[in-house]
Amino acid sequence: MFLALKEMRRAKGRFGLLIAAIGMLVFLILFQQSLQNGLLTSFVGAIRNQSAPVLVYSVDGQRVIQGSIITPDLEAEVRADGAVGAVGRIGQGTFTVSAGGEAADATVLGYEDRALGAPTALTEGRYPDVAGEAVGSDADADDGFGIGDTVLVQPGGLAITIVGLARDVQLNAGPTLFVPYETYVSAVRSVNPDAGQPLPNVLAVQPADGRSADDAVASINSRSDELDALTRDDAADETPGVAQVRQSFTIIFLLYGLVVPCVTGLFFLIITFQKSGALTLLRAIGAPAERLVGSLLFQAVLIVVAGYAIGLALYTPVSQQRLGGIPLRFETGAVLFWAVALLVLGVGSSLIAARRVLAIDPIEATRGGANR
Amino acid sequence: MNASASSSATPALHMVGVRKVYRVGDEEVVALDHADLTVAADEIVALVGPSGSGKTTLCSIAGGILSATAGSVVVGGEEISGYNDRQLTTFRQNQVGFVFQTVNLVPFLTARENLLVVDEMGRREGKPARARADRLLEELGLADRAQNLPGQLSGGQKQRVAIGRSLMNEPGLVLFDEPTSALDTELGAHVMELIRTEMKARGTSAIVVTHDERITEYCDRTVRITDGVLEA
Numbered sequence: 001m002f003l004a005l006k007e008m009r010r011a012k013g014r015f016g017l018l019i020a021a022i023g024m025l026v027f028l029i030l031f032q033q034s035l036q037n038g039l040l041t042s043f044v045g046a047i048r049n050q051s052a053p054v055l056v057y058s059v060d061g062q063r064v065i066q067g068s069i070i071t072p073d074l075e076a077e078v079r080a081d082g083a084v085g086a087v088g089r090i091g092q093g094t095f096t097v098s099a100g101g102e103a104a105d106a107t108v109l110g111y112e113d114r115a116l117g118a119p120t121a122l123t124e125g126r127y128p129d130v131a132g133e134a135v136g137s138d139a140d141a142d143d144g145f146g147i148g149d150t151v152l153v154q155p156g157g158l159a160i161t162i163v164g165l166a167r168d169v170q171l172n173a174g175p176t177l178f179v180p181y182e183t184y185v186s187a188v189r190s191v192n193p194d195a196g197q198p199l200p201n202v203l204a205v206q207p208a209d210g211r212s213a214d215d216a217v218a219s220i221n222s223r224s225d226e227l228d229a230l231t232r233d234d235a236a237d238e239t240p241g242v243a244q245v246r247q248s249f250t251i252i253f254l255l256y257g258l259v260v261p262c263v264t265g266l267f268f269l270i271i272t273f274q275k276s277g278a279l280t281l282l283r284a285i286g287a288p289a290e291r292l293v294g295s296l297l298f299q300a301v302l303i304v305v306a307g308y309a310i311g312l313a314l315y316t317p318v319s320q321q322r323l324g325g326i327p328l329r330f331e332t333g334a335v336l337f338w339a340v341a342l343l344v345l346g347v348g349s350s351l352i353a354a355r356r357v358l359a360i361d362p363i364e365a366t367r368g369g370a371n372r
Numbered sequence: 373m374n375a376s377a378s379s380s381a382t383p384a385l386h387m388v389g390v391r392k393v394y395r396v397g398d399e400e401v402v403a404l405d406h407a408d409l410t411v412a413a414d415e416i417v418a419l420v421g422p423s424g425s426g427k428t429t430l431c432s433i434a435g436g437i438l439s440a441t442a443g444s445v446v447v448g449g450e451e452i453s454g455y456n457d458r459q460l461t462t463f464r465q466n467q468v469g470f471v472f473q474t475v476n477l478v479p480f481l482t483a484r485e486n487l488l489v490v491d492e493m494g495r496r497e498g499k500p501a502r503a504r505a506d507r508l509l510e511e512l513g514l515a516d517r518a519q520n521l522p523g524q525l526s527g528g529q530k531q532r533v534a535i536g537r538s539l540m541n542e543p544g545l546v547l548f549d550e551p552t553s554a555l556d557t558e559l560g561a562h563v564m565e566l567i568r569t570e571m572k573a574r575g576t577s578a579i580v581v582t583h584d585e586r587i588t589e590y591c592d593r594t595v596r597i598t599d600g601v602l603e604a
Contacts, residue, residue, distance in 0.1 A: 002492040003481075010480040010521070278478040284437055285537070286465030287493035288458075362437050362464075365472050366428050366549055 003282075004295040007275075008302070015299075018267050019306045022260060026311025026342065027318075029256045033334040034319050036249040038326040039173070040242060042139070046109060046171035046178075048236040052088065052116045052204030053213040055235045056220055057228040061201070063238050065092045065109075065171075070200045074227055078203050083219035085208040088116030089200035091184045092171070095191060097160075099151040099175065100144025106151065106175040108134075108160075110184020116204035118178055125164030131186065134177040135164040139327045145175050156190030158183075173325055205229070260342050265349030268300060272353040279357060284365035293354045297347060304346035308339055382449050384545040384577030385411040385434050390443030390453075392429050392600075403429040405600045406443070411545065416571055416578045418591035426600035427581045428473075428549055434579065435468045435547045436460040448544040465494035469538030469546035469576075473553055476534060477522040483533045484509060484518040490540035501540070508536040512566070528559045535567060539574070546571065548580040552587065564590040 008015045041048070047055070047065075056078055061068025070078075070089075079087050091110040096103055111117030114127055123138050125147045136145040144151065150161045160177060170176045179187070188195045207216040213231045220229035230238060237243070272279070279292055312335065319330040392404040404426045411417050421427045432438040433445060436452055439460070445453045452463055464470075477486045484505055491501035509518050512532045522530055531551065538546045548567065552560030564580075568590045571578045580591055588594045596603040 003478075003489065006485060007480045275479075277476075278480070281472070281476050281478065282489065282493060283461075284464070284472070285470055285490060285493070286461055286463075286541075287489075288461050291493055363432060365470070365476065366432050366437065 001295065001298055003292070004298045004302070008299060014271075015303065018263070019303055019310065021263055022304060022307025022342075022346070023310030023314065025256060025260055025263070026308050026338065027314040029253065029338055030311060030315040030331065030334060031318055031328075032249060032252060033331050033338070034315075034328040035323065035326070036245065037331060037334075038323070038328045039245060041168045042170045042173040042326050043245075044171070044236040044239045044242055045137075045168040046107070046119075046176050047239065048232065049120050049166065049169050050109075050111075050117050050178075050204075050232070051114065051120050052090075053207060053232055054205040054216050054220070055090070055230055055232065056203040056205055057201075057230070057235075059226050059228045061228070062240060063228065063230070063235070064240060065090070065201050066094065068201045068228075070203055072199075074224065075200070075203060077224050077227065078205065078220055078229075081216070081219050081223055083208055083211045083216040084205050085211075086113065086116060086206040088112040088204040089181055090117045090202045090204050091181060091188070091198060092201050093184065093188055093191075094172070094174075095187055096154045097151040097175075098154055099149065102144065103154065104143070104175055106145075106177055107171045108153075108177050108179055108184055108187050109171065110179050110181040110187075111204065112181040113204070116206060119166035119169045121166065122164045123167050125162075127164055128178075128180050128183070129163075131180055131183045132158075132160055133163045134160045134179045134183070135166050135169075136162045136178075137170045137176050138165040138167050139170055139322070139325070140175040141165055143175065145177070151177070153187045153190050156187075156193075158187050158190035160187070257341065257345065261345040261349035264300060264304065264346040265352055268296060268350040268353035269356070272296070272356050276356075276360070280360050280362065280364045283360050284362040289358050289360070292357050296350060296354055296357060300347045300350035301343065304343050308342060381413045383410045383446075384413050384415065384448060385409065385579070386444075386446040387430075387434065388444045390430070390433060390440045390445060392426075392433060392438065393441045403600050404433070404440075407597075407600075407602045409434075409595065409602060411577050411579060413544070413577055414572070414575045415593065416568060416580065416591045418588040418594040419579050419581045419597060420583065420585065420588060420594055421597035422583060425597045427597050429600070430597065430602075431547045431549055431579055431581050434545070435470060436463045465490075466541055467543055467545070469541065469543040471531070471534045471538050471546070471548045471551050473550040477530055477537070479522050482519050482521055483514055483525065483529075483536075486522070486533055487537050487540050490537055494541060504540065504542075505536070508539055509533075511570070512536050527555055528563060531555065531563050532566065535563075535570060539570065539576070542574075544577060546576055546578045548578060550581055550583070552582070552584065557586075560584075561586075 057063055057068040089112050093108050097106045119135055147162055150159050152159055188198045207213055217229040220227055319328050321328055387409045390407045394401045419427045433440050440453055487505035491497055509515050552563055
């Protein structure tokens with residue numbers, strides 16, 4: 001480690017720049033990981049974090065809640081399925097509401113049974129007890145959707161009071177209210193008095209005793225070509241746009257995954273070329289090649305660790321912020337994954353330089369190689 | 373051909389019938405041809421010959437940088453001609469010192485660290501090595517330059533640091549390959565005086581490879597080599 005540390009101490013600028021570059025890349029990777037997760041959560045968090053294990057769409061709805069309509073015939077098919085236990089209706093509409101004195105678009109999700117479509121857990125407050133109450137998303141609490149706030153559905157002026165807050169339950173990246181089904185129906189009628197009895201958009205299903213969610217999905221889908229049953233996670237993942245967002249970010253992450261080892265590998269290759277004279281001299285006076293390679297790999301580990309620490313230090317405060325309406329979060333899993341991945345990639349790429357060190361012939365020292 | 377030393381003590385170097393052949397395409401190039409050379413303990417030998425005569429090859433074989441194609445090489449009583457790369461590396465670490473043709477220090481290490489790196493890469497004695505490095509720098513008149521990087525030293529000072537480095541592992545034999553070729557006449561003479569003083573003070577043997585006849589004045593004996601053949 002003597003050589004590695006002395007060299008880094010004498011070339012602070014060179015090594016410092018590489019550490020800074022890796023730090024920036026780490027920050028960008030982690031920030032975009034938070035952005036991706038925040039974006040997806042704000043799009044489909046309401047689906048992922050609601051209580052029904054299975055959601056049943058109409059095929060025509062193309063896995064968009066608001067686009068799906070469950071007719072009475074389809075509803076009867078589902079209720080008749082042997083793999084199905086409890087069934088609850090879910091209705092969804094996007095309404096203009098006035099909240100905190102300002103107009104905003106809000107998603108209203110109506111559920112019949114708290115176990116079939118309400119948020120799985122609350123961070124604050126309680127679930128609605130009566131019509132006209134709602135659970136909101138804590139991401140929107142400061143925008144007139146906090147506990148005790150009353151929003152008015154426009155036009156019509158139906159009042160909905162927020163009595164509870166839940167985490168990660170937005171739909172379509174906007175304010176989202178989970179209300180009793182009759183409140184949802186009232187909201188629809190408040191906007192359109194001629195709406196009559198709106199049909200549910202999807203059905204929330206609890207599998208029958210002893211049957212799994214996958215069983216229920218398979219059974220329902222086999223009953224009718226017009227039904228599209230999905231488990232909770234599949235419903236969230238297969239919402240249109242989610243896969244594309246994930247794919248786009250995956251490509252970005254792959255590029256970062258290439259850039260880090262390229263930068264590290266090239267750096268050490270250039271450094272090894274530049275100090276080939278010194279390395280040849282050291283080999284000639286009896287330095288074992290493995291010791292020199294060890295020194296190089298130690299530098300690579302040190303650089304990746306230091307770069308990662310800088311990136312993490314930049315990322316931590318940023319991950320507590322909101323980006324527009326998207327709440328970011330410190331992604332512990334991503335931090336650990338990328339720490340291991342970048343360490344492996346960074347050290348792995350420096351093995352090219354290590355091979356060059358191993359190939360040094362000490363005889364070069366007698367031919368002036370020590371000064372090249 | 374034999375170039376023998378007169379001393380009867382264990383020789384620092386004893387080479388018998390050493391041959392080095394390089395293969396260039398289908399041809400064999402004989403760089404060293406049946407060379408016999410004995411260097412006594414405490415003896416300084418000048419190895420003189422024109423460019424390409426095989427003197428650096430001989431020196432490299434004596435120092436364990438190159439392996440001989442044939443023949444016996446015994447350094448300080450240790451037969452090294454059958455050594456593999458790993459054994460030769462350990463041998464170089466512990467038994468010989470080198471000063472190469474041009475100034476050759478690790479550029480990102482200070483003068484003192486250039487001496488200490490020998491210990492770091494080898495025995496790892498720690499404190500005794502640090503004391504030895506300081507003593508060598510003092511003897512070589514470089515105590516006030518110990519913390520200077522090579523780029524901050526003159527040519528003569530760099531060569532003195534290289535001499536110090538070659539003595540760090542307390543070798544029985546030091547090999548100097550054209551040690552004054554990058555220095556002017558006055559500085560070259562000064563460096564050769566220093567080499568002689570340091571070798572004699574320690575009882576260390578040395579081979580000084582040169583094509584400069586003036587260098588031979590500082591050596592106990594001169595051996596000449598031409599086309600890979602040592603003269604008697």
